[in-house]
Amino acid sequence: MNLKNFKIDLSNKNKDLIPQVLTVFLLVLVIIYFTINAQDNMGNRGISFGFGFLSQESSFDITFSLIDYDGSDSYARAFLVGLLNTILVSSIGIFFATLLGVTVGIGRLSQNYLIAKAAEWYVEIFRNIPLILQIFFWYFAALRALPLTVDSINFYDISFLNVKGWYVPRFIWTNFSIFFYSIIVAIITIVFFTKYARKQRDEFGKQLPTFYVSFGLIIGLPLLTFLFGGVRLSFEIPELEQLSTTVYVYKGGVSIIPELISLALALSMYTATFIAENVRAGILGVNKGQKEAAASIGLTKGQILKLVVMPQALRIIIPPTTNQYLNLTKNSSLAAAIAYPDIVLVFAGTALMQTGRAIEIISITMLTYLSLSLSISIFMNWYNKKIAIKEK
Amino acid sequence: MKNILIKPSKENLTSFVTFGSFLIFVSFFDVLANTFFNLNFTAFLPSKLSYFAPLIIGTIGLYLIRIEFSGNKLLDKININFNSSNFNAILTLIVIFALIKYIPPILNWFFFDANFIGNTKEDCTGSGACWVFVKVWFNRFVYGMYPDAEQWRINSAFIMLFALVGASFFVPLRLKKYLLIFLLFVYPIIGLKLISGGDFGLKYVETGAWGGLSLTFIVSAFALILCFPIGMFLALGRRSSLPAIRYTSIGFIELWRGVPLITVLFMSAVMFPMFLPDGTYVDKLIRVLIAITLFEAAYMAEVIRGGLQALPKGQYEAAKSLGMGYWRMHFLIILPQALKLVIPGVANTFLALVKDTPLIFVVGLLELAGMVNLAKTNPKWLGMAMEGYVFAGLVFWIICYAMSRYSQNLERKLSTER
Numbered sequence: 001m002n003l004k005n006f007k008i009d010l011s012n013k014n015k016d017l018i019p020q021v022l023t024v025f026l027l028v029l030v031i032i033y034f035t036i037n038a039q040d041n042m043g044n045r046g047i048s049f050g051f052g053f054l055s056q057e058s059s060f061d062i063t064f065s066l067i068d069y070d071g072s073d074s075y076a077r078a079f080l081v082g083l084l085n086t087i088l089v090s091s092i093g094i095f096f097a098t099l100l101g102v103t104v105g106i107g108r109l110s111q112n113y114l115i116a117k118a119a120e121w122y123v124e125i126f127r128n129i130p131l132i133l134q135i136f137f138w139y140f141a142a143l144r145a146l147p148l149t150v151d152s153i154n155f156y157d158i159s160f161l162n163v164k165g166w167y168v169p170r171f172i173w174t175n176f177s178i179f180f181y182s183i184i185v186a187i188i189t190i191v192f193f194t195k196y197a198r199k200q201r202d203e204f205g206k207q208l209p210t211f212y213v214s215f216g217l218i219i220g221l222p223l224l225t226f227l228f229g230g231v232r233l234s235f236e237i238p239e240l241e242q243l244s245t246t247v248y249v250y251k252g253g254v255s256i257i258p259e260l261i262s263l264a265l266a267l268s269m270y271t272a273t274f275i276a277e278n279v280r281a282g283i284l285g286v287n288k289g290q291k292e293a294a295a296s297i298g299l300t301k302g303q304i305l306k307l308v309v310m311p312q313a314l315r316i317i318i319p320p321t322t323n324q325y326l327n328l329t330k331n332s333s334l335a336a337a338i339a340y341p342d343i344v345l346v347f348a349g350t351a352l353m354q355t356g357r358a359i360e361i362i363s364i365t366m367l368t369y370l371s372l373s374l375s376i377s378i379f380m381n382w383y384n385k386k387i388a389i390k391e392k
Numbered sequence: 393m394k395n396i397l398i399k400p401s402k403e404n405l406t407s408f409v410t411f412g413s414f415l416i417f418v419s420f421f422d423v424l425a426n427t428f429f430n431l432n433f434t435a436f437l438p439s440k441l442s443y444f445a446p447l448i449i450g451t452i453g454l455y456l457i458r459i460e461f462s463g464n465k466l467l468d469k470i471n472i473n474f475n476s477s478n479f480n481a482i483l484t485l486i487v488i489f490a491l492i493k494y495i496p497p498i499l500n501w502f503f504f505d506a507n508f509i510g511n512t513k514e515d516c517t518g519s520g521a522c523w524v525f526v527k528v529w530f531n532r533f534v535y536g537m538y539p540d541a542e543q544w545r546i547n548s549a550f551i552m553l554f555a556l557v558g559a560s561f562f563v564p565l566r567l568k569k570y571l572l573i574f575l576l577f578v579y580p581i582i583g584l585k586l587i588s589g590g591d592f593g594l595k596y597v598e599t600g601a602w603g604g605l606s607l608t609f610i611v612s613a614f615a616l617i618l619c620f621p622i623g624m625f626l627a628l629g630r631r632s633s634l635p636a637i638r639y640t641s642i643g644f645i646e647l648w649r650g651v652p653l654i655t656v657l658f659m660s661a662v663m664f665p666m667f668l669p670d671g672t673y674v675d676k677l678i679r680v681l682i683a684i685t686l687f688e689a690a691y692m693a694e695v696i697r698g699g700l701q702a703l704p705k706g707q708y709e710a711a712k713s714l715g716m717g718y719w720r721m722h723f724l725i726i727l728p729q730a731l732k733l734v735i736p737g738v739a740n741t742f743l744a745l746v747k748d749t750p751l752i753f754v755v756g757l758l759e760l761a762g763m764v765n766l767a768k769t770n771p772k773w774l775g776m777a778m779e780g781y782v783f784a785g786l787v788f789w790i791i792c793y794a795m796s797r798y799s800q801n802l803e804r805k806l807s808t809e810r
Contacts, residue, residue, distance in 0.1 A: 016633075016634055019634060019637060020634045020635070020636035020637060021636075023636050023637050023640055024636050024640075027640060034667040037666070037667050037668055037669050037670075038666050038667055040669070040670055041665075041666045041670055042666070044670055110480075110483075111472070111473070111476050111480065112473065112474060112476070112480045112483055112484055113473040113474060114474060114483070114484050114487040114488070115480075115483050115484075115487065118487055124793065125789065127792075127796075128743075128747075128788070128789045128792035128793045128796065129747075129785045129788055129789050129792070130746075130747040130748070130749075130750050130761065130788050131747065132750045132751060132761060133750065133761050133781060133784055133785050133788060134785075136761065136764075136765065136777075136781055137778075137781040137782075137785065140765075140768070140777040140781070141777040141778040141781050141782075142778075144777065145778075330651070330652035330653075331652065333652035333654045333655060334652075334654060334751070336654060336754070337753070337754075344652075344654060344655060344658070348655060348658050352662065358662040358663045358666055359663055359666055362655065362658060362659050362662065362663045365655050365658075366647075366650075366651045366655055366659070369650060369651045369652060369655065370647070370650040370651060373649075373650040373651075374650065
């Protein structure tokens, strides 16, 4: 072999291979290093890696739980309680943030100077204060200023707000399953009716009153179950009870703890500012010509908004709003700061302190958030695809 | 039906406007008298009706003056901006009445009835806010537990920073490059050394004592400087054609973006030490900085990727046709353009970073919000939560609002250049 002609083969293939092999090699090296250290450390502390602890008795109490739970239940159940609490506060937050965000976003585009300014200042104020401070403010300052149990703020004698929380009536259902099925039946009927109405429109040009029929179905069918299905609904109204000369409590009803109220308030008011900006950008993003064209073919104002502006605006609004929903869900973890028993406080806090299993618990918590985030983004991607422009 | 309602018209302009204005005046007078003198002129009405009386009277008044193209410029302006429909008229009145009702008490609490003089809680005798609390704790809110005698070190580090940043606006373009390099690579080390001490006769101050607003700035500044290059490489990695690098980058970015910062901080506090050899101790502040940096780098990567994607393909092709390699193409052609495009996004990420800094309380570091939390639990100053949070909120608001305004200006400036 002639050495003069020998060259290291640096053709494209090898050139691409070297950095990749290097990356993988480094990654593996880091992981091995961490694993060895982790094994050492756990060995020193006398614990071994594993998820067996999940079935052990947790022996701590949780102040607020959607399912039955007490200290004799397992860590796995405590995790479930935390997860449900996270989902609860995120759902409440998403609902109110959307409501408020859309209102403020439309308000910013109002012709009315005062409304536009008020909406603008709302956005500027609440967007630029850290969320954690807002949570602290509502929890430690605003809600602590509420009256004591004995002189609660009374809402029409059925619901009471005081420093211990908000007491609302509990719904007591008989034959709830029939009521529930009736709603499902109504939804299925509406889906089929909408399809039928669309077919009628496309084939014969007939306009069926889809909205009124759907509205009637979703209200009417469940109402019918009250008349014929034996469904009963009664309320358990919270009542003030005197335990001793100075100690009063509310018995019965549902108590919404102040942690939940302040967290939901702060989350929805903070996220609403971002959603408002998305809504504004979306509506402004629709070409003016579109509205004019729609008006020129004789659509009414409501039809223009529903059939021309909104479908196009939604396409701009939805992707960034998805991000905001994700952010809200992740931000709900700030609950730990005010001791709302969400997954971080219950699991990554109390359970971790008790068991000392840092690696397992933090991994489970992070994986939970990852899967929550992924499921929201998968759902929103599906929805986004559904309303995207169908290009041929 | 239409005959019953009087339709305001241009023919009787003066009478409509006079009567309408009178009704509006009455409604305002009623609200003002109610708020400031506690008088209720409509007390004879049923309670609900009396409550809404000004709104109803005002709406009727606004209806009467709603005359299009009246010829009176002021009237037309009012009608267009505040009174274009009955719905808008009601909204206008609600906003104005709410302002009249709620702004004075807030102002009173905040300023007129507030207490500024004194040194203890007992000095706060007025009904308003007790700013004495903020005054007494001000030092702690800014410097944390940093020893009083050494605070000049923090001051001088920040004065130096502002002087350097200020100077960068005035020095000639030729020197600007060197100043920037100094600011980004040399200054952080000097500043850190100055604040932490230990050498040159400066007393060592452990990071546990750092805190307050200065810590907010330190954490944000370091995280920003560090997360930018990491984010840049991650963004390039995610767009790389090499699968191993691409998937590593995607995995890394999506992992950090999928979890809340608070769990990342928990991880840095309890899980990270498990991964290090037994007995190694990494300073709390450094662990937090690593956690925040990696977290924000993932967000930064997505912002920069947006800029890379926005560049037309022709730029890449042109660079390649000049015979440039991957790195030369990116550093000389692609990144300078892409980074300019994403300045607003970078500013937003930085804003989010500043707003996230209070979270470091989970590892026991107390910046401004954390210090307020600590101060309000002091037995001598119980019940001062409102003042503390309003103060902290105001400080953060000023910082963040100024930054967002600056980034908007920058955006506007750059968009006209293009």
